[in-house]
Structures are given as C-alpha cells and as structure tokens.
Amino acid sequence: MEMPENIQEQLNQFQQAQQQAQSIAMQKQNLTIQLNESKKALDELSKIEDDQDVFKTAGPLLIKTTKADSEADLKDSIEMLEIREKTINKQEKRINDKLEELQTSLQSAMTQLQQPQ
Template sequence: MNEAIQKKFQQEVERLKGLQKDSQKIIQSRQQLDAQLNENTLVLEELQKLESDANVFKLIGPVLVKQDTEEAKQNVQKRIEYIQGELKHCDTTLKDLNEKQESHKESIGKLQQQMQQMQVKAAMKA
C-alpha cells in the first residue's frame, strides 16, 4: 500500500515539474510577444505622423523596397492584431497550466498526508 502511494506521489511530482516547465516556455514566448507588440506599436505611431505622400521603405532581405504609406500602416496594424491574438492565447494557456498545477499540488499534499499517517501508524505499532 505504501509503495503505491509513493509511486503515485512521484508521478504527481513529475507531472507538476512538466507543467512548470511548460509554463516557463509560455512565459518566455509571452515576453517576446510583448516586446514585439511594443515595437510594432511604436512603428505604427511613427507611421501615423507621416504625410500620406512620404517615402516609406521596407527591408526585405538585404534590400530596401519602397512601400505605400497606407499599405505599411495596414501591415503593421495587422501584425499588432496578430500579436494581440497570440498574447490572448498565451494568457489562456498559462491560466490552464496554472489550474492544472494547483490540482497537482493538492494531490501531492493529500498523498503527503496519507504517507505521514501511514508512518505514524507504523510507528505506533512498533
């Protein structure tokens, strides 16, 4: 009986570690997305200040290609919307992972209590 509880305890700990690792990856992704969002927001603000006939260039590989100002604004706005969607996805995933972690922490706590109770009973018998 004791071995079964210890095995289940180990499995719960391993699952919790895996979830924590996944959370770290999502947090890193979210930080990168935040940086991209800030960068693109600044670019859009600068584009908004330009006259409609201003020259705008886009870097494609090693070449600067002339681009229409309105087209550039639309492209940056679409990128911002995409990044915001990815941020929402990250937030949802993180929330789900946190809930799973809490569930595993509760299971671990219950298993620890069971193991302590078994140790106390074994000590009383001895």
C-alpha cells in the same frame, strides 16, 4: 524512505507543468515585445506625411513601400499578435490551474505519507 509510485508520477507531472509554464511565460514575453514594437512603429508611421518615403525590412533588404501599405501591414500584424496574446493567456491560465491542482494533490499525498500508520 522510498516514495510511492503514484506520488512520483504526480511529481513528474508537476515538474512538466512547471516547464510548460516557463515556456509559456517566455512566449508571452516575446509576444509582448513584438506587440509593443509594432504599436510603436504604427504610432511613428502616423507622424509622417503621406508622400514621404517609407521603407520596410524584408530579411536583409530595405524595400520602399507606401505609408498606406505599411499601416495596413502593421495593423494586420498587431491584430494577429493580439489574437496570439489571447491564446497565450488562455494557455497560461490552464497551466497555472493545473499547477495549483497538482500542488494541492501532492501536498495531500505527502501529508498522508508522513502520518503514522
């Protein structure tokens, strides 16, 4: 039995939404790792004396900087990552809602398709 075109289109939309959900989940995971690393670095930075040498990476180089500059950079980075995290969470909610809607619609269409005419 061949599937009607509208059901095939819904199925394609569902598969695309699943791929988007996977992509968002990977982005969220990477973002969480970056955020945790930045928070850990800021915590470690707070443990050193103000006059101790601090180095940061710039590509393959280590550059000497001040503790205050490093703290400011890390705080800015954390703030940006947290904003990105909120955006990713909103995207994740939207795509999950869309997936639920598509799944319900597909199940209903398939049920109707299986009923005797």
